[in-house]
Amino acid sequence: xxxxxxxxxxxxxxxxxxxxxxxxxxxxxxxxxxxxxxxxxxxxxxxxxxxxxxxxxxxxxxxxxxxxxxxxxxxxxxxxxxxxxxxxxxxxxxxxxxxxxxxxxxxxxxxxxxxxxxxxxxxxxxxxxxxxxxxxxxxxxxxxxxxxxxx
Numbered sequence: 001x002x003x004x005x006x007x008x009x010x011x012x013x014x015x016x017x018x019x020x021x022x023x024x025x026x027x028x029x030x031x032x033x034x035x036x037x038x039x040x041x042x043x044x045x046x047x048x049x050x051x052x053x054x055x056x057x058x059x060x061x062x063x064x065x066x067x068x069x070x071x072x073x074x075x076x077x078x079x080x081x082x083x084x085x086x087x088x089x090x091x092x093x094x095x096x097x098x099x100x101x102x103x104x105x106x107x108x109x110x111x112x113x114x115x116x117x118x119x120x121x122x123x124x125x126x127x128x129x130x131x132x133x134x135x136x137x138x139x140x141x142x143x144x145x146x147x148x149x150x151x
Contacts, residue, residue, distance in 0.1 A: 022071035029065035030135040041125040
């Protein structure tokens with residue numbers, strides 16, 4: 001479909017590099033946002049710290065996490081279109097499933113951010129500490145799948 005972007009070409013390498021960069025930005029935000037939620041639970045309701053956290057949470061989502069996730073998906077679609085052989089690889093199906101799950105976690109985080117903005121305190125501090133680990137574990141597995149291609 002994209003003859004100019006065959007696997008191994010410079011164009012494909014550029015798209016792949018941009019994809020990896022977008023993943024780094026997305027995961028940085030996905031690791032930091034639940035940490036902000038932990039701090040938010042510790043902040044005095046209506047206080048100065050809570051106001052600052054609300055701004056940070058909103059900006060992190062709108063300026064970094066959302067655009068990075070969109071870039072991850074768009075660039076991945078380009079690579080998949082250029083390399084249809086990916087569909088025959090078992091590791092790719094597992095990776096895709098994990099990325100879909102991370103996208104769901106992203107949506108869950110976005111919903112929680114809206115609740116915090118309304119003055120609610122969804123879940124518990126302990127819950128957000130645990131949720132902070134999910135993207136880290138998922139991205140470790142995703143990277144190993146993409147690099148090792150075990151099956």
